[in-house]
Amino acid sequence: MSVLVKIQDSTGTEVGSFEAEDEKSLCEMAAMHWIDIMKSCWAGFCWVCLCDVLEGWEAIDENKVGASWFNFEKDKNWNSTQVLWCVWGIKSEMFSDNQEHVVVLKKMY
Numbered sequence: 001m002s003v004l005v006k007i008q009d010s011t012g013t014e015v016g017s018f019e020a021e022d023e024k025s026l027c028e029m030a031a032m033h034w035i036d037i038m039k040s041c042w043a044g045f046c047w048v049c050l051c052d053v054l055e056g057w058e059a060i061d062e063n064k065v066g067a068s069w070f071n072f073e074k075d076k077n078w079n080s081t082q083v084l085w086c087v088w089g090i091k092s093e094m095f096s097d098n099q100e101h102v103v104v105l106k107k108m109y
């Protein structure tokens with residue numbers, strides 16, 4: 001039904017949050033809400049936008065607006081523990097399952 005994305009800086013302090021939208025990358029959504037994310041290639045290649053997923057791994061779509069070029073570390077349930085803001089987003093089914101979801105991301109820079 002809805003997905004709330006909370007953003008922390010590299011020290012763990014929350015610096016912003018937003019309601020996620022389908023068909024947009026995490027980077028696009030953060031920019032729409034004036035949350036500064038370091039980025040360069042916008043193509044999933046340079047890793048400048050890499051961040052940690054602290055909560056909500058199950059909601060992350062690794063190929064939302066582009067292909068992931070590399071394999072990322074997975075937890076025991078095969079969920080990614082890190083994301084690339086520029087090409088990853090929220091799974092479409094998270095917007096239609098009548099549940100509230102929370103994703104917490106921690107910037108590395």
Ligand code: FES
Nearest residue numbers: 040045047049086
């Ligand atoms: S901006 Fe280069 S991988 Fe995201």
